[in-house]
Structures are given as structure tokens and as C-alpha cells.
Amino acid sequence: QFDLGSLDLPDILGTIHEEVRARLGEGEVAGYIDSLAMVPLDRFGMAVVTVDGEVFEVGESRQRFSIQSISKVHTLTLALDAVGDDLWQRVDREPSGDPFNSLIQLEYEKGIPRNPFMNAGALVVADVVLSNYDDAAQALLEFMRRRSGNPAVGSDIVVARSERESGYRNVAMANFIKSYGNLENDVEAVLDFYWLQCSLSMDCVDLARSVQYLAKRGHCGVAGERVVSYELSTRINALMMTAGTYDAAGDFAFYVGLPAKSGVGGGIVAVVPHVMSLCTWYPGLDDKGNSLLGRYALHRFAQMTGLSVF
Ligand code: GLN
Numbered sequence: 001q002f003d004l005g006s007l008d009l010p011d012i013l014g015t016i017h018e019e020v021r022a023r024l025g026e027g028e029v030a031g032y033i034d035s036l037a038m039v040p041l042d043r044f045g046m047a048v049v050t051v052d053g054e055v056f057e058v059g060e061s062r063q064r065f066s067i068q069s070i071s072k073v074h075t076l077t078l079a080l081d082a083v084g085d086d087l088w089q090r091v092d093r094e095p096s097g098d099p100f101n102s103l104i105q106l107e108y109e110k111g112i113p114r115n116p117f118m119n120a121g122a123l124v125v126a127d128v129v130l131s132n133y134d135d136a137a138q139a140l141l142e143f144m145r146r147r148s149g150n151p152a153v154g155s156d157i158v159v160a161r162s163e164r165e166s167g168y169r170n171v172a173m174a175n176f177i178k179s180y181g182n183l184e185n186d187v188e189a190v191l192d193f194y195w196l197q198c199s200l201s202m203d204c205v206d207l208a209r210s211v212q213y214l215a216k217r218g219h220c221g222v223a224g225e226r227v228v229s230y231e232l233s234t235r236i237n238a239l240m241m242t243a244g245t246y247d248a249a250g251d252f253a254f255y256v257g258l259p260a261k262s263g264v265g266g267g268i269v270a271v272v273p274h275v276m277s278l279c280t281w282y283p284g285l286d287d288k289g290n291s292l293l294g295r296y297a298l299h300r301f302a303q304m305t306g307l308s309v310f
Helices: 009-021 068-089 104-108 119-132 136-148 157-165 168-179 187-198 204-210 230-243 246-255 292-305
Strands: 045-050 055-059 200-202 260-262 267-272 276-281
Touching: 009 045, 009 055, 009 292, 045 204, 055 204, 068 119, 068 136, 068 187, 068 230, 068 260, 068 267, 104 168, 119 136, 119 168, 119 187, 136 187, 136 200, 136 204, 157 187, 168 187, 187 200, 200 204, 204 267, 204 276, 230 246, 230 260, 246 292, 260 292, 267 292, 276 292
Parallel strands: none
Antiparallel strands: 045 055, 045 276, 260 267, 267 276
């Protein structure tokens, strides 16, 4: 067990906040989703939740934002809980080296996405959730509320509508996967669920809590219940390390060294197994679609604490 008492977390977070404040404005918002394109680049938040439930936070850690692809961790958990290893017949576990919204490997691999975190893989995971829960949307909402301990978690209708209006690539991708027979449900139903999960609105503390089970051997301390087995939690962490930040996963392993999952809303969650879960938020993205200052903050955090899975 790592001795957290040896770290001055408020001081470390304060230093990161100061460094980041000098760089606000860098990066680009996700311009392809209208409602995200309007988020200003003048705010940053960060939260740490220890396995004992203690919270450390700085900046706009209580401001809600669009969680986008971070939700892929939670839907993957729901899908694995429902169908177990059968999931791997329909989606692979390899890093892609291509952007999150790439279609290119789908044709070579006959409709089997490279991993559950690129959009293609998340659409297949969404299909599995739809097929295995009576009311998939309700199941996901319920899951998020229990994991975060916040009963007010919900979807932002404006973002969901905006995604639908600009979702040409996801529409194409879902149809392409369907053409290979790798979606059971109607393309529209899969996309609706996918847009709902992406448009959930949560803050850094909610999100750090929502993945505490991945730091705590599969046990969610927030709701006081087991979510997945210890083994499954290690596997989800492995996928986050190899594919959670898309074609920057190598760089994340190199500079941060922690399993992490990003979203184009500017959030990134990260896990220090057996110690803590974290979330950073800054809406300016780098060219790989990951939060620029979020990534910097996690890099500095890993550097200053010495925490890394390596
Ligand atoms: N909703 C976004 C999309 O489908 C999610 C992508 C992301 O956060 N990386 O393009």
C-alpha cells in the first residue's frame, strides 16, 4: 500500500494550477460539435479521489462539462458485466495508432473495431449494452449516479442535439459496422445511445469518483458495492493505458504512466491502481483530440508524486 501521507497533495495541485493558469488559452476546442465549440478556454479544474474517498481539488473542479468519450469506460464496464469475454468476439483489444474517429482499419478487419475506446469500438459496445439491458439509457444513468454519488447526473440535451446534427462520421461508421453484421440493433438506436452517453454532463469530482472502482480492485467506495472483479478492473485499466487516449496512448504512457481516458469535452480521467483516481478538465485540445493542459497537468502530477504504474 502506497503511503499517501508522504505527499502534500494540496501543495502539488496548487503548483499545477499555477503553472496551468499561465497557459490558459492554448489548444483548440472541439469545433466539430457546435455546442462544444463555444466553451471558453479560460478555465481548468482537477480533482483527486483517494481509495479511501478523500477528495483534493483545485480550480473549476465543480463545473460540469460534457464528458464525451470518458463515458466509454463506463459503457465498457456495463457491456463486460453483461456478456463477459464474449465481447472480444466483436471488438479487439489492440491500440489503433489512428485517430479516435478513424474508419480506416474497419474495412481490413471486417467490421471488428480495434479497441472499445475508438468511436467504432464504442458503437459496438453501445450495441451490446442496448441488447443486454431492458432500458439501456436508464441503466447507464443509474450507473453514473451510483458511481459518482451524484443523483443529479444527466445528459445535456443541447450537446446531444448538436452531436446528432454534426454526427456524419459516426453515422457513416455505424452503417459501415452494421454492413458487416456487427451491430444487432438499429443503427439509429445505437447512435442515439452513443450520443446520450457522450452528452452526459459531470464535473471533475463526479468523474474522479466515477472511476474510483478501477483504483480499488473493482470496488466502488462511493456506493459501497462491488462493480467488477479485481481481474476485470485490471483489464479495463490495461485498455485505458493502451487505447484510452487514442493515437497518443504511447505518449501518455511515456509522459504520464497511468491508465487514462480522455474526451473531446476536455476531460481526462486517470487511475493510480490501489491509490487514487483523478480527473482533469481543460477544453483546449491538442491535435490528437486530448485536453492539452489536462495532459500537462497529469504529466506534472506523475512527475511530482512519482506515481506511475511503471
Ligand atoms: N462525441 C464525440 C464523437 O463521437 C466523442 C469523441 C471523443 O470524445 N473523443 O466524435
